[in-house]
Amino acid sequence: MxxxxxxxxxxxxxxxxxxxxxxxxxxxxxxxxxxxxxxxxxxxxxxxxxxxxxxxxxxxxxxxxxxxxxxxxxxxxxxxxxxxxxxxxxxxxxxxRGPRPRQRRGQDALIRLDISLAEAAFGVTKELEVDTAIGCVTCQGAGTAPGARPAICETCRGAGEVAQVQRSFLGEIRTLRPCAACKGYGTVIADPCRDCAGEGRVRTHKTLKVAIPPGVDNGTRVHLAEQGEVGVGAGPAGDLYVEIRVEKHDLFTRQGNELHCVVTLPMTAAALGTKLTLPTLESDLESTPEEDRTFALDVRPGTQSGTDHVIKGRGVPGLRGGRGDLIVTVVVETPTKLDEGQEELLQQLAAVRGEQRPVGQLRATKKGVFGRLRDVVAPH
Missing domain, CATH: 1.10.287.110 (DnaJ domain)
Known part of the structure; x- marks a missing residue:
């Protein structure tokens, strides 16, 4: 047929x-x-x-x-x-089918690394000490004692599996199962290496250098290929992933690639205007040149509390290039304690400006997106 x-x-x-x-x-x-x-x-x-x-x-x-x-x-x-x-x-x-290889790829590993906001923004190279597995030097990954070799399994004769035959109306049906004597390897290590107990690898500590690129953020993972654990039988090493955790900064907060900070001014400085010299985020790094450690902020006369000043290109570099802005919000402080002289001066100023009995002015709250859209499309 x-x-x-x-x-x-x-x-x-x-x-x-x-x-x-x-x-x-x-x-x-x-x-x-x-x-x-x-x-x-x-x-x-x-x-x-x-x-x-x-x-x-x-x-x-x-x-x-x-x-x-x-x-x-x-x-x-x-x-x-x-x-x-x-x-x-x-x-x-x-x-x-056939015997399982003793050599297997190692597992991937994940470690977490805490860095400062400046290091996350501008990049840094860190040294890490990791607990990992490396190939056994004594047996070179074979798992056997010096001079010994794995022996062919007598149960499966090196096949790594054994057959079970059953009769049915279909004829003889044969099923193959991993050999229990050798665990499917086809060979048996009768005299294992004392240093690795037959695994072909040993635990150790090692130091790695990891380059953190500029612009990383919380949760960013840096991939180090083949820097994880060596596998059983001195198999290929897995990969190592370094997850970044960025510490909080005393002055700056990050939103995407923008940096935000708040500067407080006395009422007189906001009214008269002033020029300020403020530290940059780069000033946290020892390698930063002196000219990049500060920036000038020109506060114009009559600046109101909550005014934002945008400093172009002073934010966080992007992972794909470019750099965000620095947003400085001015908060005007109203004095809470005045001596007699100060109070008299303020009363004189109020009299000159006609503000002894000020009349408060009510203003509508800011309209939402739909309110502004309604104003645009509404007929006039």
Whole structure:
């Protein structure tokens, strides 16, 4: 019987086409779905056809004229092939079986680093001491004592798995399970390395330098490739992620790439105007030149409390370039305690300005977005 005809596929069909045809026919003719005896026989034929065409060696032998390979239910038919047909699960082919490798990739690691606002804004290089795993120098990752070698497992003979065969109406169904004696490795370490206890790696502390780029913020993660733990068997190292936590600043707060600060002025300075010299965020860094440690703020006469002054390009650099602004909010302080002389001077000023009995003026609150939009579109 021609397996190509059984599955209804051309002789040049690829693996995906063969598998798709097999799944369809297996579902239609499985005894649990179709109790017809003819369907049961067809299910056997379909399963055996797939056994041949899914195995490159058996398919090549059949294509060369080896009709004998389709002469009955073969012993290579496994329970995983049925599961593959019904649930789409891989792993039933021979190339996916065999002993597990002892060498595995190490786990990724996450550590948190506290830095100042200035360091987050302008970048910094920090040294970190991390607890991690490195390859064992004594056994070079093999896990065996010096001079020893892993022995072939006597239970599975190095295959890493053992077969269990059961008989059913389908014939012999074989299931493969990891070998319990060697845990699926195919070899057994009878004399493990004393330094790493057979793991091929040991715990240690090491110091790393991490470059924090300018513009990072709370929660930013810096990725250090292959700086995590070395895997079992001295496998490739995982990655290390450094999560940034920015400390609060005494003067400045950050909003995106903008810096905000508040300067308080006496009532007289706000009324008469003044010039102030204030520290920059860069002044927190020892490497900052003297000319960049301060900036000048020109407070014009009559400045009201709550007035914002925008200092261009004095904010936080962006991770992709550019730099935000510094917003300085002026708060005018009203004196709460006056001596007799000060009180007299203020009374004289009030008399000159006609403010002995000031009349308060009510003003509407600021309109919201919809209120302003209504004013724009309303007919005049």
């Amino acid at each position: 021609d397996p190509y005809e059984v599955l209804g596929v051309p002789k040049d069909a690829d693996d995906a086409t063969i598998k798709k045809a097999y799944r369809k026919l297996a579902r239609e003719n499985h005894p649990d779905v179709n109790p017809d005896p003819i369907a049961q026989e067809k299910f056997k034929d379909v399963s055996h056809a797939y056994e041949i065409l899914s195995d490159p060696q058996k398919r090549a032998a059949y294509d060369r004229g080896g009709d004998g390979v389709f002469g009955g239910f073969g012993q290579g038919f496994t329970f995983t092939d049925i599961m593959d047909a019904f649930f789409g699960q891989g792993g039933g082919t021979a190339q996916n």
